[in-house]
Amino acid sequence: MDYEADINHRIWQVVATIPHGTVATYGDIASSAGLGRAARRVGLALRRLPEASLIPWHRVINSQGRLSLPTGSLEQQTQRIRLETEGIMFRKNNSIDLKQYGWQRHRHH
DNA sequence: TGCCTGACATCGG
DNA sequence: GCCGATGCCAGGC
Numbered sequence: 001m002d003y004e005a006d007i008n009h010r011i012w013q014v015v016a017t018i019p020h021g022t023v024a025t026y027g028d029i030a031s032s033a034g035l036g037r038a039a040r041r042v043g044l045a046l047r048r049l050p051e052a053s054l055i056p057w058h059r060v061i062n063s064q065g066r067l068s069l070p071t072g073s074l075e076q077q078t079q080r081i082r083l084e085t086e087g088i089m090f091r092k093n094n095s096i097d098l099k100q101y102g103w104q105r106h107r108h109h
Numbered sequence: 110t111g112c113c114t115g116a117c118a119t120c121g122g
Numbered sequence: 123g124c125c126g127a128t129g130c131c132a133g134g135c
Contacts, residue, residue, distance in 0.1 A: 027118060037118070039118060040117050043117065044116080
């Protein structure tokens with residue numbers, strides 16, 4: 001397969017390791033996949049994900065703790081429902097506390 | 110080739 | 123907390 005397809009697979013592989021009930025940011029995934037700060041590349045890979053895939057794409061959110069899919073879209077609603085189903089609570093401003101649910105939350109500078 | 114856009118991140122103001 | 127500018131990597135036309 002070509003280079004781009006290989007990158008997508010690597011990204012999906014990392015996303016697959018995000019534990020149930022936790023979330024990771026696009027940036028987290030990018031660095032873990034060896035892509036440096038190419039966070040936008042992660043969004044592209046998730047968009048390329050097959051509809052029937054079992055990869056937990058809903059556990060990937062932005063660094064502000066908010067969902068990046070279009071507000072009000074069916075996709076975004078699906079993501080929120082799935083996260084809440086896993087026990088993740090949203091704040092009043094529709095954001096998620098990364099300190100509590102974040103994946104690589106125990107790193108130190 | 111050039112320009113615009115996007116499931117992003119970070120820094121200012 | 124809400125913009126706007128920048129840097130970033132690909133896609134689409």
